[in-house]
Amino acid sequence: MRVLTSIAVVALSWLASASAFAQGSISALPRNETLIVENPEGTIKNAGWFNIWAINAGGQSTGLHQLGMDTFWYIDPNRGVEGVWDNSLATEKPIYNADFTEMTVKLRKGIFWSDGVEFSAADVVYTIETHMKTNGLRWSAAVQVNVASIAATDSSTVVFKLKKPNSRFHALFTVRWNAMWMMPRHVFEKAGDPLKFDFNPPVTLGAYTLNSFDPNGKWFIWQKRNDWQRTTVARFGQPGPKYVAYIDPGPPDKRVIAQLNHELDIIHDTSPEGMFTLAKQSKTSHGWFKGFPYAHPDPTLPAVILNSQLDMFKSRDVRWALALLIDIKAVSMASYRGAATISAIAVPPTGTHPEYYHQPIEAWLKDFELDTGKRKFKPYDPTVGQQIATMLRPSMGDQIPTDAKDISKAFGMGWWKPDAQAAQELLERAGFTKRNNQWYMPDGKPFAIRITVEGELRPVMTRAGSMIAQQWRQAGIDATTIVAQGSLVDRRSAGDYDVIISWSVETWGGHPDLSFFLDSWHSQFVAAPGKPQPPRNWQRWSNPELDKIIEQIRQVGFDDPKGLDLGRDFIKLMVREMPIIPLMSYNVFTVMDDTYWTGYPSAETAPYTDPVPNWGNTKYMMVKLKQRQ
Amino acid sequence: MRGYSVYLLSRLGQFALVVFIGINISFIVTHATPIDPVEQSIAAATQYGSTSPEAIAMMRQSLRELYGLEGSPWEQYLSFWRRVAVGDFGPSLSAFPTPVSVLIWRAIPWTVGLLLVSTVITWILGNLLGGFAGYYRRSSLLRFAGILAMAFHPIPYYIVAFLLLIVFGYLWPVLPISGGYMMNMERAFNLTFIFSLLKHSALPISSLVLVGLGGWFMGMRSLVSNVVNEDYVTYAELGGVKRRRILASYVMRNSLVPQVTGLAMSLGAIFNGAIITEQVFGYPGVGTLLISSVHAGDYSLVLGITTVSILAVSTTVLLIDLLYPLLDPRVRTV
Secondary structure (H helix, E strand, C coil): CHHHHHHHHHHHHHHHHHHHHHCCCCECCCHHHEEEEECCCCCCCCCCCCCCCECCCCCCCCCHHHHHCCCCEEECCCCCCCCCEEECCECCCCEECCCCCEEEEEECCCCECCCCCECCHHHHHHHHHHHHHCCCECCHHHHHHHEEEEEEEECCEEEEEECCCCCCHHHHHEEECECCCCCCHHHHCCCCCCCCCCCCCCCCCCCEEEEEECCCCCEEEEEECCCHHHCHHHHHCCCCCCEEEEECCCCHHHHHHHHHCCCCCEECCCCHHHHHHHHHHCCCEECCCCCCCCCEEECECCEEEECCCCHHHCCHHHHHHHHHCCCHHHHHHHHHCCCCCECCCCCCCCCCHHHHHHHHHHHHHHHCCEECCCCEECCEECCHHHHHHHHHHHHHHHHCCCCHHHHHHHHECCEECCCHHHHHHHHHHCCCEEECCEEECCCCCECEEEEEECHHHCHHHHHHHHHHHHHHHHCCCEEEEEECHHHHHHHHHHCCCCEEEECCCECCCCCCCCHHHHHHHCHHHCCCCCCCCCCCCCCCCCCHHHHHHHHHHHHCCCCCHHHHHHHHHHHHHHHHHCCEEECECEEECCEEECCCEECCCECCCECCCCCCCCCHHHHHHHHHCEECC | CHHHHHHHHHHHHHHHHHHHHHHHHHHHHHHHCCCCHHHHHHHHHHCCCCCCHHHHHHHHHHHHHHCCCCCCHHHHHHHHHHHHHCCCCCECCCCCCCEHHHHHHHHHHHHHHHHHHHHHHHHHHHHHHHHHHHHCCCCHHHHHHHHHHHHHCCCCHHHHHHHHHHHHHHHCCCCCCCCCCCECCCCCCCHHHHHHHHHHHHHHHHHHHHHHHHHHHHHHHHHHHHHCCCHHHHHHHHCCCCHHHHHHHHHHHHHHHHHHHHHHHHHHHHHHCCHHHHHHHCCCCHHHHHHHHHHCCCHHHHHHHHHHHHHHHHHHHHHHHHHHHHHCHHHHHC
16 A cells, blocks of 8 residues: 555656646747747658658648748738739749740849758759659649740749640749749759658758757747848748747647647637637637637638539539528538638638629629529528628627628628528429429439538538538438548549538639639549549539630730639629539638737738648748747 | 477467458458548649649559559559568558658557556556455445546546546646657657656556556456455465465465456557547557558558557467466366
C-alpha cells in the first residue's frame, strides 16, 4: 500500500509542477513574436519533403506555399491589399498577342532567393522546361498541354509560345489558393531527378524561410528572412510575425480548447458549434464577420449536383421540381445552424460577386417565370436572407445585423420559394405519377434518389444532404443518403451517384471571370458514363447554349467587360435549366485570436484578403499583422 | 524431446499459414477498396487550382506509370510478394516517393513507446490492485478502488479521453493536449527533451491506463479469490506463514500465469497502434499513419502497416505457444 501511496504523491506533485510550466509551453519560441496557425492538411507523412512540384511529396499549406513560394500574379478572393489583382513576380499583367498564342511576362528585378541568389528569367525558363520534359510533376501535364516553347528575351522578360490559343493561360501562374510556383534553377539543376529530390531545406522566394519542422509532421516553423525587403511582399511593408508556426492541432474540439488557451492564433476551420462556443467564451476570438454568421464565405458553391447522365434527371421539369421541394431556410439551419450565405444562382455569394452578379441579376430573377404547364409563376423569393436573419434574431440577439445590406452580405439575398404544388405539376408534366404518396417515374419504377454525402469528413455538407433527403421524402420521393467518406472523390469522378452534395462551381472570388471552373464545363470534356470525369463538371451536363457561351469567353480577354455579360448569360441559363441546385457558399469558420496579434482581415473593416490560412493568398496577411502591445 | 519437436513444427506451420492468409486478406481488401490513389492524388493536386481537363487526363496516365499501378491485379500480387520477401513494401503512394518502410519505422517508436508503457503500467497496477482486493477482501480502500476500476472499464474509451482533455487541457490546463513533444525543441537525449516527452504522453497514457485497468483488476481479483480457498493457502495460514508472504509467493504467483499470457498478447498487439488515442491526442504513431493512408487510398502503406501488425501478433502468439510446453508439460501432450 505504501507503494501505491508513493505513486499517487509523485503523480500529484508532478502535475502541480507541470502547472507552473503549462502556460506558454507549446513552443520554445518567444510567444509574442510567433503566430500559430492551423494547417488543415493535418499530420504530414513525409515531413522532410519540401519539393512542392512533386505530387504528394510533402505538405503544401504547411507554410510552404503561403510563406515560401512565389509566382507571377495573385488574385485576391476578397478585395486585395491594393486591389484584387497583384503583380507579384511580374511587373505587369500578362501580355498576349492578338490570337492568344503567345504570352509575355515582364519580371520584377531585385527579388532574391533566400540563399542570396537573384531571381531571374532563367529560373522561369528552367521551371517550364523541367515540366515540359518531366512527366508526373504537379504542373507537368498543364505545361505540356499548353506550351510549345519558352524563351527569355532578357534577364527580366520571358515569352511563352503556346500550342493553341489560350486566353486564360496566365491562370496557371495566378494564385487562387495556389498556382504554379517558380523553381530555383541553381538548386534543382544540381539535384538530379526532380521527382526524387526532397528540397530540404527549401530555398524560398517568399519573405520567410524554414526554421525547423517536426520529422513526424505535426508542426512547421518559418522565420522571417533578414532580407525580407528583397521579396515581393515588401512593397506592402514588413511582415509582422518573426515566426509563423503551422501546426496540426487535432479535431475541432481540440482546436477550440487550444484557442481558449491562446495556444492557437488562427483556427483554419471549426464546426459551427465550435465557433459559437468561442464567440461566447473568448473575448479575443472573432471570425471574418464581427458577429453572426462569423464564417468566411469561400468562393466555392456547395450545391445539389444532379447526375445529368441518369434518365431521371434529363428533364428540366424534374430538376426544377426538386429545387422547389427544398426549403433553404431549413437547410441553412441544419447545415450551418443558420450561419450560411445562400445563393440561388450558380456563382458563390462572396468576394466581389454580389456586385458583379447577384445584385445586377436580382431584377431578372424577380421577373423570372416558370411554366408548369398548368400555370406560370415567379419562383424567386428575394426575402429569404432576411427571413433567415429574422428567424435567428430571437436566439442570437444583437449578433444578427439589422441593415438590409449587411443581412444580404452575411446571409445572402433570395432563393426559391418552396412550392410543393408547382413541383407536383412539373413532375406530372415530365410523366411522373404519384400513388399512395409515392412518386413513380415514367417507366413505373419508384422515384428513388441516393444522395451521396461525405460523412464526418465534411459534417456541414452531410447535414445539408440529410435535410434535403428528409424534405424530398416528405414530398413522396424515396430519397436516402449514402455516406461516401474517403471514397467521395472516386465516386464523384466516376459518376457513381444519383445526387451528390458537393461543388462544381469555384471562382476567383475577387475577379468576375468565370473561366476558372467554366471552361471545363464544355461538352468536349464530358466523359461517357462510367469513365472518369475531369474536374469540375461533376454533373456531366452538356448543353449547346453553354458551349457557345464558353467558346465566346475563350475569345475575349480576361478583363474584357464582355466576359461579365457572358457570365451573366451563363447564370440565366443555369437558372432556366437547373442542372445543379445551388445552395450556399462554402463558409469556413476561421477563428482569429487577438491575444498576441491584431490586424487580421475582416468583412467590415479590413477585407484585404481571405483569412482562411491554407490559401497561398494569405501571404498578404503577414504584412498587416501587428504585435499586440 | 521428439514430442516437443513435433509440437514445434506444427506451431511453425500454423504460424506461416496464419501470416500468409492474413497478408493475402489484407492485399485483397486494400485492392478492393473503391478509393483510387491516383484519383486522390489528382484531386489533391487540382482541387483548388485551375487545370484543364486535357491536362488531367495526361496527369492520370503519368501517375499510374509513376506509382507502378499498371499491370493486371495478378501481376501486382506477384510483385507485392516479391517485395515483401525482401522486406520492401515499395514507395508510399500518398507520400511518394518515400518508402513505406521509412514511414512505418518513423512512426513505430512512438506507438511502441506509448503502448508499451501504458500496457505495462496497466498490467502491473491492475494485477497488484486486483490481487490485493482479492486477498484483503475487507479493505474499504481496495473496495473503493475496485468500484472505480469497474466504473471506468465500461465507459467508451473516447469519452474518457475527452474527459481528460477537458479537465487537464482546459479547466486545469496543466498538460499539453497535442503532439509528442514541445514544438521547436531539438530531439536529443537530455532531461529537457525527456521531460517534454513524458509531459506530452501523460494524457494519452493516463487515458489508456484508466480504461484498461478494470479488466486486469477484475481478472486478477477473481483468480485470487479462487486461489485463496485452495488447501495449500489454508495450510500456510494455519502454519503461521506471514500474510504478505502468502500473498506474494502462494497466491499472486499462482494466479499470474493466465495474466502473463494476456500480457504477451497485449504486447503483441501494440504494433497495431492505438488509433483513437493517437487521433484524439494528436500523437504521432502508427494509428495516425494508418488512418491517413486509408483516407488517401495508399494501399502500399496500408499493406505495410497491416503486414507488420500481422507479423507482430503472430510472432507473439508463436512465442507463447513455444514457451508454454516448457512451463506446463501437459500442453505438449494436447
